[in-house]
Amino acid sequence: MTPEEIIAAAGAGLPPEVRCEPDHGGVMLRVPPGHWLAGLAFARERLDCDFFDWLTAVDEADEGFSVVVHVYSLAGRHHVLLATALPRSAPRLPTATGVYRGAAWHERETHEMFGIGFDGHPHLAPLLLPDGFEGHPLRKDFVLAARAAKEWPGAKEPGERGVPGKRGVPRARRRGPPHVPHGWRPA
Amino acid sequence: MTAGTPADGLPARSRGVIALLEENCTVCMLCARECPDWCIYIESHQEPVPGAEYGGAGDRRRVRNVLDRFAIDFSLCMYCGICVEACPYDALFWSPEFSYAETDIAALTHEQGRLREWMWTVPPPPAHDQGQRPPRD
Amino acid sequence: MAAVDLPLPGVAGRPGTGPGPGVITVGAGGGCTLRVFDAGLACCGVEVAAALRRSGALATVTASQQLNVFVVAGTVTDKLAPYVLKAFQDTPLPRRVLSFGACANSGGPYWDSYCVTKGVDQFIPVDAYVPGCPPRPEALLAGLALVLRAGE
Numbered sequence: 001m002t003p004e005e006i007i008a009a010a011g012a013g014l015p016p017e018v019r020c021e022p023d024h025g026g027v028m029l030r031v032p033p034g035h036w037l038a039g040l041a042f043a044r045e046r047l048d049c050d051f052f053d054w055l056t057a058v059d060e061a062d063e064g065f066s067v068v069v070h071v072y073s074l075a076g077r078h079h080v081l082l083a084t085a086l087p088r089s090a091p092r093l094p095t096a097t098g099v100y101r102g103a104a105w106h107e108r109e110t111h112e113m114f115g116i117g118f119d120g121h122p123h124l125a126p127l128l129l130p131d132g133f134e135g136h137p138l139r140k141d142f143v144l145a146a147r148a149a150k151e152w153p154g155a156k157e158p159g160e161r162g163v164p165g166k167r168g169v170p171r172a173r174r175r176g177p178p179h180v181p182h183g184w185r186p187a
Numbered sequence: 188m189t190a191g192t193p194a195d196g197l198p199a200r201s202r203g204v205i206a207l208l209e210e211n212c213t214v215c216m217l218c219a220r221e222c223p224d225w226c227i228y229i230e231s232h233q234e235p236v237p238g239a240e241y242g243g244a245g246d247r248r249r250v251r252n253v254l255d256r257f258a259i260d261f262s263l264c265m266y267c268g269i270c271v272e273a274c275p276y277d278a279l280f281w282s283p284e285f286s287y288a289e290t291d292i293a294a295l296t297h298e299q300g301r302l303r304e305w306m307w308t309v310p311p312p313p314a315h316d317q318g319q320r321p322p323r324d
Numbered sequence: 325m326a327a328v329d330l331p332l333p334g335v336a337g338r339p340g341t342g343p344g345p346g347v348i349t350v351g352a353g354g355g356c357t358l359r360v361f362d363a364g365l366a367c368c369g370v371e372v373a374a375a376l377r378r379s380g381a382l383a384t385v386t387a388s389q390q391l392n393v394f395v396v397a398g399t400v401t402d403k404l405a406p407y408v409l410k411a412f413q414d415t416p417l418p419r420r421v422l423s424f425g426a427c428a429n430s431g432g433p434y435w436d437s438y439c440v441t442k443g444v445d446q447f448i449p450v451d452a453y454v455p456g457c458p459p460r461p462e463a464l465l466a467g468l469a470l471v472l473r474a475g476e
Contacts, residue, residue: 129439130402137438146436154220158213159233159252175220203460224433261455262443265426265433288454288467290474292429292445295455 001076003027006047013046014039026079033084033093040069040099043080048073055096055106057114059140064088065116069096069103092117113138144179145186152177199313201283202266204297206305207257211278214252218270218279226263227270228296230256259302261287262295280309357390358468361415363408365398368425368458372397375461392419393471395464396448399427399434400441412448420451420471424464429453 001009006027007020018039019030031039043049049071058066069082086093095118096103107118108127115136118124126133135142154175176182214231236249271279282305289295297305315322362372372395394415400408412421423444426432431442444450451474454467 128401128403133402133439135438142438144436144438146442150225150435153222153225153228154216156216156229156231158216159231159250161230161232161255177225224435260430262429262453263426263432263435264455265457267433285456285460285463286466288452288463288470290452290470292443292450292453295429295453 001047001073001078003078006078006080009046010042014042023081024079026081028081028083031082031084033086036082036084037094037096037099039082039084040071040096043071043082044099047078047080048076049078049080050074052100052102055103055110057110057116057138059114059138060085061140062088065091065114067093067110067116071100086116091115092119094119095121097121112136115139143181143184147177147180148184148186197283199310200281202268202281203283203285204261204281204287204305204308205259205264205266205271205302206280206282206309207259207299207302208278208280208306209254209257209299209303211274211276212254212257213276214254215275217273217275221269221273223267223269224260224263224265226260228256228258228260229254254299256299257302258296258298260296262292280306282306282308283310284308358472359390359392360395360468361392361411362395362397363411365396365400365404365408366427368397368427368456371458371461372424372464375464378461378465390418391472392416393422393468394419394448395422395424396428396444397424397458399432400444401439402441403439405441405447408444409447420474421448422464422467422471423450423453424456424467425459426455426457429455432457 003022003026007022010018010020010027010029014029014031015035015038017032018035021028021030029039029043051072051074053070053072055067055069058068060066064085064087066083066085071080071082072078073080084093091114093116095107097107098120104122105127107121108124110116111118111121111124112126112129112133113136129137155177157174214229216229219225219227219229231252231254233250234253236251268281271281284305287295360372360376362369362376364370364372392415394412396408412419421444423429427434427440428444431437431440434440435442441447452467452470454463456463459467
């Protein structure tokens with residue numbers, strides 16, 4: 001199916017709240033969370049997308065999280081992306097495992113890395129993180145503690161001897177280690 | 188198990204170890220700041236330029252940076268080459284030497300003297316490959 | 325959709341048989357045999373595999389015993405660390421440990437990660453460190469020579 005045919009089929013078969021647009025040679029369906037399972041079932045049954053590639057999330061800062069799924073049709077050779085937007089305060093979504101069984105591990109990983117809940121998942125245990133790990137590492141506000149613990153070799157100015165900060169460079173212009181919020185310290 | 192040079196069958200521009208030509212270094216700190224592994228350790232101080240203590244209008248002393256310590260921790264280094272590319276003064280060079288395993292991990296941090304030793308193993312720059320983009324300068 | 329039982333991986337179509345340790349004979353007249361147990365955790369594992377195929381290129385070193393070398397080649401994550409420790413403890417004596425590549429030496433490019441152990445020497449004793457990302461296969465053979473000399 002060409003992207004135009006997919007967009008036409010989605011326009012006819014899905015509620016009007018679902019927005020369709022061409023994306024990188026395939027089609028992106030932007031689905032409200034309430035129509036998530038309907039969108040996945042449509043992609044599987046009506047768009048013939050029988051190959052589940054991946055499910056992941058994007059931390060959109062103030063706008064919450066997007067959950068994105070990539071599925072592919074082996075017969076029709078077309079790609080479909082489905083994306084939904086979740087609020088930051090309550091990121092929950094019904095599990096996709098009823099439609100695509102292969103989503104099971106992807107949802108486990110997305111749950112532990114972003115803290116997004118998948119209702120109805122058979123076994124939402126951590127997949128990659130060790131026992132006792134606290135926090136959701138792929139969130140943008142998760143700071144890499146090693147970068148605050150190790151002294152940044154670039155902190156000194158050229159020609160500066162001793163502890164950084166003793167030379168005449170004003171504090172406002174002084175560079176800190178990259179990707180560590182100013183003044184952040186490990187707990 | 189000795190050095191690899193293109194004559195020994197290693198490809199041109201093989202990345203084995205990084206060498207420092209201290210004379211070219213102005214302690215601009217760009218390599219240390221750009222290194223993604225934070226594995227370049229630089230310490231320096233300032234000295235007045237001999238013969239230019241009081242230079243011209245304004246009576247301002249000219250100073251230059253003097254390198255006290257330049258070390259690369261090769262236990263962390265990922266051989267990306269960002270330091271070699273970032274250096275504006277061509278003080279860092281690639282050498283194809285790869286046989287420098289150690290029993291003590293602290294010995295994998297090479298100081299100035301050892302980094303200068305690697306300079307003698309830096310091969311002359313190879314000819315451009317066919318179809319390569321012409322050089323910027 | 326019903327679950328599918330997949331066959332266990334194996335060598336030459338015989339399921340459940342894993343590859344054994346690589347064996348390198350060192351020294352003129354077979355002075356020593358090194359049995360290399362490779363924990364090929366990531367990209368460095370490919371270089372170790374290439375090196376073991378070229379075994380026999382090791383320089384002559386005088387030794388008189390069979391030595392088991394546990395090579396950690398690749399990134400050690402906090403989740404996998406207990407299994408790497410168990411594999412080390414299962415390596416028969418006499419044994420040496422070779423840390424191969426930046427990730428096994430110190431965490432390497434992933435030193436700041438939330439889940440990477442900063443060097444395999446955090447929990448097992450290492451006899452030699454081979455720098456590189458990844459090191460050449462020839463560097464493994466040089467590292468093994470260092471391990472042999474260090475053990476005497």
